[in-house]
Amino acid sequence: MATKIPETMRGQFLEAYKQPYQLRTVPIPKPSHPDDVLIKVDAASYCHTDYVLAQGQMPGFPNSFPHIGCHEFAGTIVSHSDHPSPDATRFRNGRRVGVTGRAFHACRECFECQGSTDPIAQDEKGYSVHCTRAENNGISKDGGFAEYSVVDARQLAPIPDNMSAVETAPLMCAGISIYAALKRCQLEPGDRVAIMGAGGGLGHLGLQYATKMGFKVLGVDAADGPLSLAESLDTGARIVDARSEKAADIVDQIGAEDGKRDLGEKGVDAVIILPESQASFDYGMTLLKSHSKCVVVSFPEAGFHVSSRDIVFRDISIIGSLVGSNRTLREMLNFSAEHDIRAVAKSFPLSGLNTLVENYHKGSGGKLVVDMAVDG
Incomplete structure (x- = not known):
């Protein structure tokens, strides 16, 4: 049975640098590119880069306001584009996946996508996390601080059965x-x-x-x-x-x-x-x-x-060192599942994102995560 998708969602938006997030209700984005999938976000982790971006310390980013941050999140696939690519059809609706922000719509054609010599960051020919033409969820385009997000299927890593979304999200950048x-x-x-x-x-x-x-x-x-x-x-x-x-x-x-x-x-x-x-x-x-x-x-x-x-x-x-390839991402997730490696994390509701940020500034260590299952 197809998943019923509502018409609107809640999202936390940056509307200017050095300002608190604003919780708003907006239409749910739709997958339009062949590599696109729509996920229901289950957990979204806060990264130091989210702070740097919000402070205006990444010149040129985000591309525009208002903007939904978060480039390390996890969720459940709920739909594909009308004409999905083979990369997208590898993931069926209902599949739980982790999302790393890089690299949304990698071009398939540049030097990096065609095969650089980096063994840790290079994927199969046609995709690279270092693609200079790609966008990045949560940085140049909207990310995971919302109930739904459109992501590139080539960014995804299947979540091991013994890991939750809240445990997975921090591993999508920090891990x-x-x-x-x-x-x-x-x-x-x-x-x-x-x-x-x-x-x-x-x-x-x-x-x-x-x-x-x-x-x-x-x-x-x-x-x-x-x-x-x-x-x-x-x-x-x-x-x-x-x-x-x-x-x-x-x-x-x-x-x-x-x-x-x-x-x-x-x-x-x-x-x-x-x-x-x-x-x-x-x-x-x-x-x-x-x-x-x-x-x-x-x-x-x-x-x-x-x-x-x-x-x-x-x-x-x-x-x-920035991040690893999708191949390395999956290796890391499986290693984490096998050896019971987890982030020490504190969870907040989506509506409590600004409280999460206040906790971040206390510098107690570990990770802070938005858990969509938490009401608030």
């Missing part, structure tokens, strides 16, 4: 971002990785992924709430308060543990930078041994200052 960053570290089991910002939305998931991947994990943060969250996970990772422990002392301790004497061979094999502060970047670089990798996920408005001496004399490779 795939930190999982892909760990893959870019190119580590072997037993290698050491440090995660700067270990108690945040990405960081606390990274602690779980990294330990399940068999790495020796160092989690670093500099605030009480995130540190408490990181420690509560009981992953076996060493949690460090950067306010009271110097990076150079940590390096010496690791060297002693590993039986290493020379400065260049003491430290971690890779560090992932999640916070936007220069202090965090510098701390992470100090933790690295020579010939290792610094993977940068954050993108502060003013950028980072990088020491040429680290790059030249210590042979540190600095690598950027």
